[in-house]
Each structure stands twice: as C-alpha cells, then as structure tokens.
Amino acid sequence: MRQVKLGLWGADVSEVCFGSLAISPLQGRVTETEGISVLRYALERGVSWIDTAEIYDNYEQIAAAIKGHPEIQIVSKSYSVSAEEMRLSLERARTALNRDTLDFFLLHEQESAFTLKGHSRAWEELQRAKEKGIVRWIGISTHAVAGVRAGALLPGLDVIHPILNYQGLGIIDGTLSEMLEAISFASDLGIGIYAMKVFGGGHLTHDPEKAVAFIRSISGVQGMALGMSSREEVDYNLLLMAGKKVPRELQEKVKHRKRKLYIADWCQGCGLCLEACQQGALSIEKIAVVNAETCVLCGYCGRVCPHFCLKIV
Numbered sequence: 001m002r003q004v005k006l007g008l009w010g011a012d013v014s015e016v017c018f019g020s021l022a023i024s025p026l027q028g029r030v031t032e033t034e035g036i037s038v039l040r041y042a043l044e045r046g047v048s049w050i051d052t053a054e055i056y057d058n059y060e061q062i063a064a065a066i067k068g069h070p071e072i073q074i075v076s077k078s079y080s081v082s083a084e085e086m087r088l089s090l091e092r093a094r095t096a097l098n099r100d101t102l103d104f105f106l107l108h109e110q111e112s113a114f115t116l117k118g119h120s121r122a123w124e125e126l127q128r129a130k131e132k133g134i135v136r137w138i139g140i141s142t143h144a145v146a147g148v149r150a151g152a153l154l155p156g157l158d159v160i161h162p163i164l165n166y167q168g169l170g171i172i173d174g175t176l177s178e179m180l181e182a183i184s185f186a187s188d189l190g191i192g193i194y195a196m197k198v199f200g201g202g203h204l205t206h207d208p209e210k211a212v213a214f215i216r217s218i219s220g221v222q223g224m225a226l227g228m229s230s231r232e233e234v235d236y237n238l239l240l241m242a243g244k245k246v247p248r249e250l251q252e253k254v255k256h257r258k259r260k261l262y263i264a265d266w267c268q269g270c271g272l273c274l275e276a277c278q279q280g281a282l283s284i285e286k287i288a289v290v291n292a293e294t295c296v297l298c299g300y301c302g303r304v305c306p307h308f309c310l311k312i313v
C-alpha cells in the first residue's frame with residue numbers, strides 16, 4: 001500500500017482511506033458486525049485511516065474495529081453551525097470513538113464562501129480545539145468548486161475532501177476542469193486533498209482502472225476514500241491500487257454484482273435528470289422514478305442532479 005503525506009504539513013497515511021459510509025446503517029448494506037469484520041480486514045491489509053461522519057451513525061462500529069490500534073487515524077465531520085454544536089460534535093466523537101485526541105475533524109459538505117460564513121462560529125471552535133490538542137487536523141468536505149476555493153482560504157485549514165472523478169459526476173456548481181483548477185489552487189497553498197466518489201457513486205465501476213488512474217494523475221491529490229462493504233471489495237480495490245491483475249472470479253463477484261439506479265428520498269422532483277436520460281427511463285411521480293427495464297445504468301443522470309440523489313448501487 002502506497003503511503004502519502006496529506007499536503008505540505010499534513011498527516012502520513014495510506015493512499016486509500018476506508019470510506020465507512022458503505023458499512024454504516026445509513027446505507028444498510030451490511031450488519032454492524034459484518035461491517036466491523038470488513039473494516040478490520042482492510043486495516044490488516046494496510047489501510048491506515050477511516051473516513052466517517054456524524055450522520056453515518058457508526059462511531060461505535062469503528063471503535064470496535066480499531067480497538068487496540070491507536071495508530072489508525074479517523075476522519076469525521078459534522079454539519080455544526082454554532083460553537084456549541086461543534087463542541088458537542090467533538091465530544092460525541094471523542095467519547096464514542098474512545099479517543100482523547102481526534103485525528104481529523106471536518107465541516108461536512110460546504111458549498112461556498114457563503115455556507116462557510118454561516119458555519120464560521122463552528123470553524124472558530126474547531127480552530128480552538130486544534131490549538132488545545134483536541135484535534136490534530138481540520139478541514140472541510142465539499143461537492144462544490146466554490147467550496148474548495150473558499151475552504152482553501154480558511155485560516156488554519158489542513159485538508160479538503162472534495163468530490164472528484166474523471167467524469168466530474170456530482171460536482172454541484174461547475175465543470176470538472178473548474179474543479180481541477182480549484183484543487184490546484186488549494187494544493188499550491190500546501191493543503192492536503194483526498195478525493196471522494198472516485199467511482200462516481202457507482203456510475204464509473206465499469207472502468208475502475210481508469211477511475212483510479214485519473215485521481216493518481218492529479219498532482220495536488222494525495223489520497224482517496226473508497227467505500228467497501230465486503231472482503232471481496234477490499235481485495236479487489238487493493239489489487240487495483242497495487243496495479244495487479246484482479247482474478248476473474250473476484251472480478252465477477254465485485255464488478256458484476258447486480259446493480260440498480262438508487263434514487264434518494266430527498267429528491268426534489270425538479271425533473272432535471274429526465275432531460276439527461278436518452279433512454280427515457282426516468283419519470284416524475286412526485287419524486288423521480290426509474291424504469292429498470294429501460295435503464296442502461298449509463299450514469300448520465302447522476303451528473304445533472306443538483307442534490308446528488310442518483311447513484312448506481
């Protein structure tokens with residue numbers, strides 16, 4: 001497993017961060033115990049850090065998996081707005097993860113300078129927590145070009161976790177090239193960057209080598225969070241990252257798992273995705289619905305949804 005340094009002054013971690021949303025109750029793909037087992041398996045194979053969030057509701061699961069392994073680093077995030085909310089978020093994480101010092105804590109899904117302004121009190125609290133040694137590294141996660149640009153200028157920020165994949169899927173306010181420019185801007189300031197949605201939320205799993213090679217080709221990005229919910233997915237991803245041939249049997253198990261278009265229940269029924277579907281597979285019945293018979297799982301609809309409701313799962 002390649003080791004990387006996040007930015008000029010950041011943490012030393014493995015190139016792959018374990019994306020724990022995939023084992024969390026939020027996605028409900030595996031039981032808590034199965035998730036612990038998958039996570040332990042990945043850690044035994046060299047993954048040295050874990051991405052989570054307050055809303056994933058899986059701190060206890062992670063605490064069980066990392067018991068006796070203080071060297072494993074954890075990133076968490078919250079939507080805190082006020083200083084008090086951030087204090088509570090940090091305390092919740094420290095207690096549930098059984099850690100006096102948190103490795104990373106981020107403001108979750110920041111869209112722009114405007115949203116960051118709205119969270120300024122929480123950010124100031126995060127900075128104070130860093131000064132006191134409660135948290136080592138602080139930052140933001142974002143689906144937006146403007147989020148990366150504004151985050152890069154936040155005082156004390158160490159790390160940004162932006163959405164990034166070779167089709168630009170899920171970027172809510174711009175193009176892929178604009179996102180790359182924003183990442184380059186942040187990286188020139190020495191900020192550490194690890195990518196999310198490398199496989200476009202499941203839309204790009206037909207060519208995983210290309211998806212990983214794209215992230216590795218961007219000089220300002222040091223690592224990537226990969227969601228994994230089975231041992232087979234761990235093996236598959238780690239072989240992929242090592243540039244090794246994935247045995248056909250494993251390919252079949254992971255790549256050819258039956259997939260479908262998942263439409264999140266926070267869909268606004270705006271209809272933008274209908275225009276992007278050449279198959280005519282989408283319609284609106286209060287929210288978007290898909291005709292699985294005609295859907296070819298091309299993923300084009302996911303690119304246009306402003307609320308990131310569409311995922312191939």
Ligand code: SF4
Binds near residue numbers: 310
């Ligand atoms: S674009 Fe997104 S929010 Fe709009 S109808 Fe489609 S799935 Fe729903």
Ligand code: SF4
Binds near residue numbers: 297
């Ligand atoms: S995945 Fe492709 S075919 Fe399926 S609904 Fe979306 S755009 Fe249409």
